[in-house]
Amino acid sequence: MNITINGKNFNVNENSSLYDILEKNHLNSSNIVIEINQEIISKNLWGETKVNKNDKIEIITAVGGG
Amino acid sequence: MSLIIGKRKYSSRLIIGSGKYKDYKQTKDALDASGAEMITVAIKRTNIGQDSRQKNLLDYIDSTKYKILPNTAGCYSAEDAIRVALLAKELLNDNLIKLEVLKDKETLLPNEEETLLAAKELANLGFSLMVYTTDNIGLAKELEKVGCVSVMPLASPIGSGKGLTNRDNLKKIIKNSNVPIIVDAGIGTASDATIAMELGCDGVLLNSAIAMSDNPILMAEAMKHAVISGRKAYVAKRMKVSEVAISTSNKTDAIS
Numbered sequence: 001m002n003i004t005i006n007g008k009n010f011n012v013n014e015n016s017s018l019y020d021i022l023e024k025n026h027l028n029s030s031n032i033v034i035e036i037n038q039e040i041i042s043k044n045l046w047g048e049t050k051v052n053k054n055d056k057i058e059i060i061t062a063v064g065g066g
Numbered sequence: 067m068s069l070i071i072g073k074r075k076y077s078s079r080l081i082i083g084s085g086k087y088k089d090y091k092q093t094k095d096a097l098d099a100s101g102a103e104m105i106t107v108a109i110k111r112t113n114i115g116q117d118s119r120q121k122n123l124l125d126y127i128d129s130t131k132y133k134i135l136p137n138t139a140g141c142y143s144a145e146d147a148i149r150v151a152l153l154a155k156e157l158l159n160d161n162l163i164k165l166e167v168l169k170d171k172e173t174l175l176p177n178e179e180e181t182l183l184a185a186k187e188l189a190n191l192g193f194s195l196m197v198y199t200t201d202n203i204g205l206a207k208e209l210e211k212v213g214c215v216s217v218m219p220l221a222s223p224i225g226s227g228k229g230l231t232n233r234d235n236l237k238k239i240i241k242n243s244n245v246p247i248i249v250d251a252g253i254g255t256a257s258d259a260t261i262a263m264e265l266g267c268d269g270v271l272l273n274s275a276i277a278m279s280d281n282p283i284l285m286a287e288a289m290k291h292a293v294i295s296g297r298k299a300y301v302a303k304r305m306k307v308s309e310v311a312i313s314t315s316n317k318t319d320a321i322s
Contacts, residue, residue, distance in 0.1 A: 006111040025114055031122040032112055033157045038149065040156050058111060060153050062124050064093060065108025065139045066083025066224070066251075066273030 001053040018046040021057070033060045069269050071246055072162065072194045072215045074133065076103045079263065080293040081135065081248065083273025084108075087282065090126040096276055097132065100286035104133040106164055106271070108140070109154045129158075135196065137164040142177065144184035151188055163188065164218075164250075166198040174224040176200050182208055189213035198250050201235035203242065210245050217243060218250035218271060221262060225274045227254030230261055240266045256285075256292035263296025264304070 003010055005021070012021060018041060022029050034041050035058040041049050051057065069076040081104045087093040097105055105127060127134060136154035141147040144167060151163045167184055169177040176199050185197055189212050196216040197209050206217045219239055222228035229252060230236065240247050246268035253259050253272040262270050270293055279285035 006114055008114065026117070027112065027114065028119075028122070031124045031157070033153050035153065040152060042156070059114070060109055060157065061112045061122060062107040062134070062136065062154075062157060063110045064083075064085040064087060064090075064123060065110075065137050066085045066106055066271075 003051055003053070003055045003057060005057045006059055012051065016051055018049050018051065018057075021051065022046070022059075027059065031061055034058070035060065069246060071104075071196065076133075076269075078103045078290070078293070079269040079297055080259070080289055081106065081269060081271040082276060082286070082289075083271070084123060084127075085273050086277035090121065090123055092282060093123070094126045096282045096286040097127070099283045099290070100276065101290040102132075104135050106135045106137050106273070109136050109138070109150050109157065110140070133162070134158055134160075135162060135164050137198075138166050138184075141167050142169070142180070143167065144180045144187065147180070147184040148187055148191075151184075151191075151193060155193070161192055162194045162196070164196045164198060165214075176220070178202060178205050181205075182212070185209055185214055186212045196248070201232045201239065203235060203238045206239045206247075207242055210243060214245060216246045216248055216268075218248045220251040221249045221258065222252030224251045226252055227275060227278075228252055229254050229258035230265075233261075233265060236262070236267065237265055256288040259289055259292040260296035260299070263293055264299050266300055269293070 001014055003012055018034055036055050069079050078101045080100055080102045082100050082102045083106045084093050138147040138150040141150055147167045155161055167177045167180040169175045185195055188195055195214040197214045198218050201219045209217050221230045248269040248271050249262040249267050250271040253275045259270045276282050276285045
C-alpha cells in the first residue's frame with residue numbers, strides 16, 4: 001500500500017508498524033520524532049502503531065540552524 | 067555577572083547557531099571555542115535514504131554540557147510554529163524553544179502578528195520561549211507580558227552581517243524590559259557583538275558571523291572575547307564624552 005514519508009511516496013507492506021518502516025528504510029531510530037497525519041506518536045508506541053493506506057508520515061530530527 | 071534565562075544560569079552571554087558549518091565536527095569545535103553554553107538547532111525532516119550509521123548533529127553536542135535551543139525556523143504562521151515546537155519538545159524532552167515566525171522568504175523578517183499569536187499559544191502550553199522579533203518596542207513588551215523568558219530583537223536581517231542598524235530602538239527595548247534582551251541576527255563581526263553588549267543587551271545570538279568567516283574557530287574565539295569585553299564595558303560604564311580635549315597628564319609641577 002502507498003504511504004507518504006517526508007513528502008515522498010513509499011510502498012509498504014500492509015500491517016507495517018513504524019519500527020518496520022524505520023528498519024526497512026535503514027533509518028536510525030535515535031534522535032528522531034515521528035508524526036502520522038500531523039499527530040506525534042511517542043517512541044514507546046512505534047512497535048504497536050500500524051500505518052494505514054495514504055498515511056502521511058513525517059520523520060523529524062535536529063539539523064544545523066541559527 | 068551570569069545570564070539567567072528561565073530558571074537556568076549561564077556564565078556565557080553568547081549563544082551560537084549550528085547552521086552553515088562545513089561539517090558537524092567544525093560545528094562542535096566552534097561551539098567549544100566560543101565558550102557558549104547554548105546552541106540553536108533547526109527541526110527538519112530526516113534525509114531518508116542516507117546511511118543509518120551516519121551521525122546526527124545531536125551526536126556531536128554533549129547535552130549535559132550545552133543547552134540545546136531548538137528553533138522554529140522555516141515557519142511562516144503561528145500554526146506551523148506551534149507544530150514544530152511540539153515536535154522539538156518530543157525530540158529533546160524539553161520545553162525551551164526559540165520561536166521564529168517569518169514574514170516572507172525574501173526578507174526573512176519576523177511576522178509580528180503571527181509571532182505574538184504563537185507566543186501566546188505556546189506560553190499557555192507551558193513552553194519556555196525565547197522569541198526572535200523585530201525592533202518594535204511595543205511588541206517586545208507584549209511578548210514579555212505573555213510570558214516569554216527572553217525577547218530577541220534583530221540587529222539587522224538574518225545572515226546579512228550588517229551589524230546594528232537600529233541602536234536607538236534596541237536601547238529603548240532594553241530600558242523597558244524585565245526579561246533578558248538578546249540580539250539575534252545581523253551580527254557580522256566581533257565589534258558588532260561588543261557594541262550590542264555595550265548598549266546593555268543581556269546576550270548575543272549569532273551564527274553566520276562565525277560559520278561564514280574564513281576561520282570559524284578563530285572567529286568563535288573572537289566572539290567569545292567580544293561579548294565578554296562589551297559586557298564588562300557596559301557594567302564599568304563608559305567615560306563621559308567631552309567636546310574639548312582634556313589633558314590626561316597631571317598639570318602640576320610642569321617643567322616650564
